Amino acid sequence: MLNGQQKAQQNLEAFQAWSATQQDDDFKQILHRGQLSRTEIAKALGFGKSTLVQNPEVRNALKLLENRLRDKGVLPPLTHMAKSEIDKPKQYDNTTNRKALDSKRLSLLEAENIELKAKIKELEGQLQRFGELSETLSEMGFMPR
Template sequence: MANGQQIAQENLDKFLAWKATATEQECIDMMRNGKLNRTELSKVLDIGKSAFRQNPALKAALEAFEQALAQRPRFASQTQESDAQPPRRAPTSHDKNASKVVRLERENDALRAQVLELKAQLSRYKEMEEVIAEMGNIL
Protein backbone atom coordinates (compact mmCIF):
# COMPACT_ATOMS: atom_id res chain seq x y z
CA MET A 1 0.00 0.00 0.00
CA ALA A 2 1.28 3.49 -0.86
CA ASN A 3 2.31 5.81 1.92
CA GLY A 4 1.30 9.46 2.24
CA GLN A 5 4.38 10.81 0.49
CA GLN A 6 3.89 8.49 -2.48
CA ILE A 7 0.24 9.51 -2.78
CA ALA A 8 1.19 13.20 -2.53
CA GLN A 9 3.76 12.73 -5.31
CA GLU A 10 1.25 10.83 -7.46
CA ASN A 11 -1.28 13.63 -7.01
CA LEU A 12 1.33 16.21 -7.98
CA ASP A 13 2.29 14.13 -11.04
CA LYS A 14 -1.37 13.90 -12.07
CA PHE A 15 -1.73 17.67 -11.80
CA LEU A 16 1.47 18.35 -13.75
CA ALA A 17 0.40 15.92 -16.46
CA TRP A 18 -3.01 17.56 -16.70
CA LYS A 19 -1.42 21.02 -16.75
CA ALA A 20 0.79 19.97 -19.67
CA THR A 21 -2.20 18.79 -21.73
CA ALA A 22 -4.88 21.27 -20.62
CA THR A 23 -6.15 23.77 -23.16
CA GLU A 24 -6.93 27.37 -22.36
CA GLN A 25 -10.61 26.70 -22.94
CA GLU A 26 -10.61 23.86 -20.40
CA CYS A 27 -9.04 26.18 -17.85
CA ILE A 28 -11.51 28.95 -18.63
CA ASP A 29 -14.39 26.51 -18.20
CA MET A 30 -13.08 25.55 -14.76
CA MET A 31 -12.52 29.12 -13.53
CA ARG A 32 -14.66 30.43 -10.69
CA ASN A 33 -13.88 33.82 -9.13
CA GLY A 34 -10.43 33.94 -10.73
CA LYS A 35 -9.38 30.49 -9.49
CA LEU A 36 -9.64 27.00 -10.89
CA ASN A 37 -12.60 25.19 -9.39
CA ARG A 38 -11.10 22.61 -7.06
CA THR A 39 -14.14 20.32 -7.25
CA GLU A 40 -14.04 20.05 -11.03
CA LEU A 41 -10.26 19.77 -11.00
CA SER A 42 -10.38 16.93 -8.48
CA LYS A 43 -12.86 15.06 -10.69
CA VAL A 44 -10.66 15.46 -13.77
CA LEU A 45 -7.50 14.43 -11.93
CA ASP A 46 -9.22 11.67 -9.92
CA ILE A 47 -7.86 12.95 -6.60
CA GLY A 48 -9.51 14.23 -3.43
CA LYS A 49 -10.29 17.94 -3.01
CA SER A 50 -8.43 17.95 0.29
CA ALA A 51 -5.17 17.26 -1.57
CA PHE A 52 -5.20 20.86 -2.82
CA ARG A 53 -5.08 22.11 0.79
CA GLN A 54 -2.99 19.42 2.47
CA ASN A 55 -0.28 18.79 -0.14
CA PRO A 56 2.05 21.82 -0.04
CA ALA A 57 3.76 20.98 -3.34
CA LEU A 58 0.43 20.53 -5.14
CA LYS A 59 -0.96 23.70 -3.56
CA ALA A 60 2.07 25.73 -4.65
CA ALA A 61 2.01 24.29 -8.18
CA LEU A 62 -1.70 25.04 -8.55
CA GLU A 63 -1.34 28.60 -7.26
CA ALA A 64 1.61 29.23 -9.58
CA PHE A 65 -0.40 27.88 -12.51
CA GLU A 66 -3.35 30.12 -11.61
CA GLN A 67 -1.07 33.16 -11.42
CA ALA A 68 0.46 32.31 -14.78
CA LEU A 69 -3.00 31.99 -16.28
CA ALA A 70 -4.14 35.29 -14.78
CA GLN A 71 -1.27 37.11 -16.49
CA ARG A 72 -2.41 36.05 -19.96
CA PRO A 73 -4.52 38.89 -21.44
CA ARG A 74 -6.83 36.66 -23.47
CA PHE A 75 -7.36 34.39 -20.51
CA ALA A 76 -8.11 37.19 -18.04
CA SER A 77 -10.86 38.67 -20.22
CA GLN A 78 -12.49 35.29 -20.89
CA THR A 79 -12.41 34.28 -17.23
CA GLN A 80 -14.60 37.20 -16.30
CA GLU A 81 -17.14 36.14 -18.93
CA SER A 82 -17.05 32.49 -17.89
CA ASP A 83 -17.64 33.22 -14.20
CA ALA A 84 -21.33 33.65 -14.96
CA GLN A 85 -21.56 30.61 -17.27
CA PRO A 86 -21.91 26.98 -16.16
CA PRO A 87 -19.18 24.56 -17.27
CA ARG A 88 -19.57 23.56 -20.92
CA ARG A 89 -18.80 19.90 -20.49
CA ALA A 90 -18.20 17.35 -17.80
CA PRO A 91 -14.75 15.79 -17.48
CA THR A 92 -14.42 12.69 -19.61
CA SER A 93 -12.45 9.51 -19.22
CA HIS A 94 -10.35 10.75 -22.16
CA ASP A 95 -9.04 13.59 -19.96
CA LYS A 96 -8.05 11.10 -17.28
CA ASN A 97 -6.43 8.78 -19.82
CA ALA A 98 -4.46 11.63 -21.38
CA SER A 99 -3.07 12.68 -18.01
CA LYS A 100 -2.17 9.06 -17.23
CA VAL A 101 -0.34 8.74 -20.56
CA VAL A 102 1.67 11.89 -19.92
CA ARG A 103 2.53 10.76 -16.38
CA LEU A 104 3.56 7.30 -17.62
CA GLU A 105 5.69 8.79 -20.41
CA ARG A 106 7.56 10.91 -17.85
CA GLU A 107 8.05 7.89 -15.62
CA ASN A 108 9.24 5.87 -18.63
CA ASP A 109 11.79 8.56 -19.53
CA ALA A 110 13.09 8.61 -15.96
CA LEU A 111 13.43 4.83 -15.95
CA ARG A 112 15.26 4.84 -19.30
CA ALA A 113 17.76 7.35 -17.91
CA GLN A 114 18.23 5.13 -14.86
CA VAL A 115 18.81 2.06 -17.07
CA LEU A 116 21.48 3.92 -19.07
CA GLU A 117 23.20 4.98 -15.88
CA LEU A 118 23.18 1.43 -14.54
CA LYS A 119 24.53 0.07 -17.84
CA ALA A 120 27.43 2.53 -17.60
CA GLN A 121 28.17 1.36 -14.06
CA LEU A 122 27.99 -2.26 -15.16
CA SER A 123 30.49 -1.69 -17.95
CA ARG A 124 32.92 -0.14 -15.44
CA TYR A 125 32.60 -3.21 -13.22
CA LYS A 126 33.26 -5.50 -16.20
CA GLU A 127 36.46 -3.59 -16.96
CA MET A 128 37.54 -3.89 -13.32
CA GLU A 129 36.80 -7.62 -13.38
CA GLU A 130 39.00 -8.06 -16.47
CA VAL A 131 41.85 -6.12 -14.86
CA ILE A 132 41.63 -8.23 -11.69
CA ALA A 133 41.56 -11.43 -13.73
CA GLU A 134 44.69 -10.36 -15.60
CA MET A 135 46.47 -9.44 -12.37
CA GLY A 136 45.61 -12.87 -10.95
CA ASN A 137 47.38 -14.53 -13.90
CA ILE A 138 50.47 -12.34 -13.40
CA LEU A 139 50.87 -13.18 -9.74
Protein backbone atom coordinates in the same frame (compact mmCIF):
# COMPACT_ATOMS: atom_id res chain seq x y z
CA MET B 1 0.53 0.05 -0.97
CA LEU B 2 1.76 3.63 -1.18
CA ASN B 3 2.84 5.57 1.86
CA GLY B 4 1.80 9.20 2.35
CA GLN B 5 4.83 10.75 0.68
CA GLN B 6 4.55 8.48 -2.35
CA LYS B 7 0.84 9.26 -2.66
CA ALA B 8 1.59 12.99 -2.40
CA GLN B 9 4.22 12.70 -5.13
CA GLN B 10 1.84 10.68 -7.30
CA ASN B 11 -0.87 13.35 -6.86
CA LEU B 12 1.61 16.10 -7.80
CA GLU B 13 2.64 14.22 -10.93
CA ALA B 14 -1.01 13.67 -11.86
CA PHE B 15 -1.71 17.39 -11.39
CA GLN B 16 1.29 18.40 -13.49
CA ALA B 17 0.35 15.98 -16.27
CA TRP B 18 -3.24 17.20 -16.23
CA SER B 19 -2.30 20.90 -16.31
CA ALA B 20 0.14 20.28 -19.18
CA THR B 21 -2.59 18.70 -21.31
CA GLN B 22 -5.12 21.51 -20.82
CA GLN B 23 -5.60 24.40 -23.23
CA ASP B 24 -6.52 27.95 -22.25
CA ASP B 25 -10.14 27.33 -23.27
CA ASP B 26 -10.24 24.28 -21.01
CA PHE B 27 -9.18 26.41 -18.08
CA LYS B 28 -11.80 29.05 -18.93
CA GLN B 29 -14.50 26.38 -18.72
CA ILE B 30 -13.63 25.57 -15.10
CA LEU B 31 -13.30 29.18 -13.98
CA HIS B 32 -15.10 29.89 -10.70
CA ARG B 33 -14.98 33.21 -8.82
CA GLY B 34 -11.81 34.35 -10.50
CA GLN B 35 -9.86 31.14 -9.97
CA LEU B 36 -9.88 27.57 -11.18
CA SER B 37 -12.63 25.45 -9.64
CA ARG B 38 -11.04 23.16 -7.08
CA THR B 39 -13.99 20.78 -7.35
CA GLU B 40 -13.62 20.39 -11.11
CA ILE B 41 -9.86 19.89 -10.85
CA ALA B 42 -10.31 17.23 -8.17
CA LYS B 43 -12.93 15.45 -10.30
CA ALA B 44 -10.66 15.49 -13.33
CA LEU B 45 -7.75 14.09 -11.33
CA GLY B 46 -9.74 11.57 -9.35
CA PHE B 47 -8.80 12.71 -5.86
CA GLY B 48 -10.41 14.80 -3.15
CA LYS B 49 -10.41 18.60 -2.97
CA SER B 50 -8.47 18.25 0.26
CA THR B 51 -5.43 17.16 -1.74
CA LEU B 52 -5.37 20.56 -3.44
CA VAL B 53 -5.28 22.25 -0.04
CA GLN B 54 -3.33 19.86 2.17
CA ASN B 55 -0.58 18.77 -0.20
CA PRO B 56 1.83 21.74 -0.20
CA GLU B 57 3.46 20.77 -3.50
CA VAL B 58 0.13 20.47 -5.33
CA ARG B 59 -1.07 23.69 -3.68
CA ASN B 60 2.05 25.55 -4.88
CA ALA B 61 1.77 24.04 -8.37
CA LEU B 62 -1.86 25.19 -8.54
CA LYS B 63 -0.90 28.67 -7.37
CA LEU B 64 1.84 28.87 -10.02
CA LEU B 65 -0.58 27.66 -12.70
CA GLU B 66 -3.16 30.29 -11.73
CA ASN B 67 -0.51 33.04 -11.70
CA ARG B 68 0.69 31.96 -15.14
CA LEU B 69 -2.91 31.98 -16.42
CA ARG B 70 -3.42 35.47 -14.95
CA ASP B 71 -0.31 36.69 -16.76
CA LYS B 72 -1.68 35.25 -20.02
CA GLY B 73 -5.09 36.88 -19.42
CA VAL B 74 -6.99 33.60 -19.09
CA LEU B 75 -7.91 34.32 -15.46
CA PRO B 76 -8.89 37.78 -14.25
CA PRO B 77 -6.22 39.67 -12.32
CA LEU B 78 -6.36 39.66 -8.54
CA THR B 79 -7.81 42.72 -6.87
CA HIS B 80 -5.72 44.68 -4.41
CA MET B 81 -7.71 43.25 -1.50
CA ALA B 82 -7.36 39.68 -2.79
CA LYS B 83 -3.59 40.12 -3.07
CA SER B 84 -3.37 41.30 0.54
CA GLU B 85 -5.57 38.42 1.80
CA ILE B 86 -3.99 35.64 -0.27
CA ASP B 87 -1.75 34.15 2.43
CA LYS B 88 -3.88 34.98 5.45
CA PRO B 89 -5.94 32.15 6.90
CA LYS B 90 -9.69 32.47 6.54
CA GLN B 91 -11.54 33.42 9.68
CA TYR B 92 -13.77 30.63 10.92
CA ASP B 93 -17.42 31.54 11.32
CA ASN B 94 -19.03 29.14 13.77
CA THR B 95 -22.48 30.61 13.10
CA THR B 96 -22.59 29.63 9.42
CA ASN B 97 -24.09 26.21 10.06
CA ARG B 98 -26.62 27.65 12.50
CA LYS B 99 -27.63 30.35 10.01
CA ALA B 100 -28.21 27.71 7.31
CA LEU B 101 -30.32 25.60 9.68
CA ASP B 102 -32.30 28.66 10.80
CA SER B 103 -32.89 29.70 7.21
CA LYS B 104 -34.13 26.23 6.29
CA ARG B 105 -36.38 26.07 9.35
CA LEU B 106 -37.76 29.54 8.61
CA SER B 107 -38.59 28.48 5.06
CA LEU B 108 -40.42 25.37 6.31
CA LEU B 109 -42.36 27.38 8.90
CA GLU B 110 -43.39 29.97 6.32
CA ALA B 111 -44.66 27.23 4.00
CA GLU B 112 -46.58 25.61 6.86
CA ASN B 113 -48.03 29.00 7.83
CA ILE B 114 -49.33 29.55 4.30
CA GLU B 115 -50.92 26.08 4.26
CA LEU B 116 -52.57 26.66 7.63
CA LYS B 117 -53.97 30.04 6.56
CA ALA B 118 -55.52 28.39 3.49
CA LYS B 119 -57.00 25.64 5.68
CA ILE B 120 -58.45 28.22 8.11
CA LYS B 121 -60.05 30.12 5.24
CA GLU B 122 -61.60 26.89 3.92
CA LEU B 123 -62.93 25.93 7.38
CA GLU B 124 -64.35 29.42 7.98
CA GLY B 125 -66.23 29.11 4.68
CA GLN B 126 -67.64 25.74 5.77
CA LEU B 127 -68.58 27.13 9.19
CA GLN B 128 -70.41 30.04 7.62
CA ARG B 129 -72.30 27.72 5.24
CA PHE B 130 -73.29 25.30 8.04
CA GLY B 131 -74.19 28.20 10.32
CA GLU B 132 -76.65 29.48 7.72
CA LEU B 133 -78.07 25.96 7.31
CA SER B 134 -78.48 25.60 11.08
CA GLU B 135 -80.21 28.99 11.29
CA THR B 136 -82.59 28.07 8.46
CA LEU B 137 -83.49 24.74 10.09
CA SER B 138 -84.12 26.42 13.42
CA GLU B 139 -86.42 29.00 11.80
CA MET B 140 -88.36 26.18 10.13
CA GLY B 141 -88.69 24.37 13.45
CA PHE B 142 -86.43 21.48 12.59
CA MET B 143 -83.71 21.41 15.21
CA PRO B 144 -81.21 18.64 14.86
CA ARG B 145 -80.68 16.54 17.95
